[in-house]
Amino acid sequence: MITPTVDTIWATLNLSTERKAAFTLMQLATIGLDGGPKARTVVLRAAEPGPGLLSFITDTRSAKVREIAVNPRVSLCGYDQTHLQVRIEGKAGIVADAEERRRVWASLRQHTRRLYNALPQETLATALADEDAPSDFFCLVTVLAESIDWLDLSTEPHRRVVFHRRAGKWHGARAVP
Secondary structure (H helix, E strand, O other): OOOOOHHHHHHHHHHOOOOOOOOOEEEEEEEOOOOOEEEEEEEOOEEEOOOOEEEEEEEOOOHHHHHHHHOOEEEEEEEOOOOEEEEEEEEEEEOOOHHHHHHHHHHOOHHHHHHHHOOOOOOOOOOOOOOOOOOOOEEEEEEEEEEEEEEEOOOOOOEEEEEEEEOOEEEEEEOOO
16 A cells, blocks of 8 residues: 555545445544543544544433543544554544534434433333434534554555644654554
């Protein structure tokens, strides 16, 4: 594989916002309230190269929302079938903008909407699903990327490129190991 540019990495991430693409599922790492690392899988919903933003949705009742509120430093990691790994570090934030939340909510499938409306004692079949306004439990999270580490493990030797964002521009260099 040719050493990627930051533009090709963002293009790959953007394609991953579609179902079943290379980095659709990513591991999100946060600092837990107990001070220890916490990791879980999230679904990448958007990748915007201009501002360097990635986004995912979650339930406001989840531990990651409380963890991000206390310490917004996060890491996202993805690995695909062609032996490419991408690690992204940045600062997460909870989106409060009602119009943006409504736009993302409107793009969700009915099944996904039901997940955010279900109370613990309810089944998905009884949860409300067709409300135009986002559920109170719906949370949109953005990550402002500060660094991207791209590792191609399909070649010998492995190829690694690390990009850092400074003053709104990406600067990258090959890295070893």
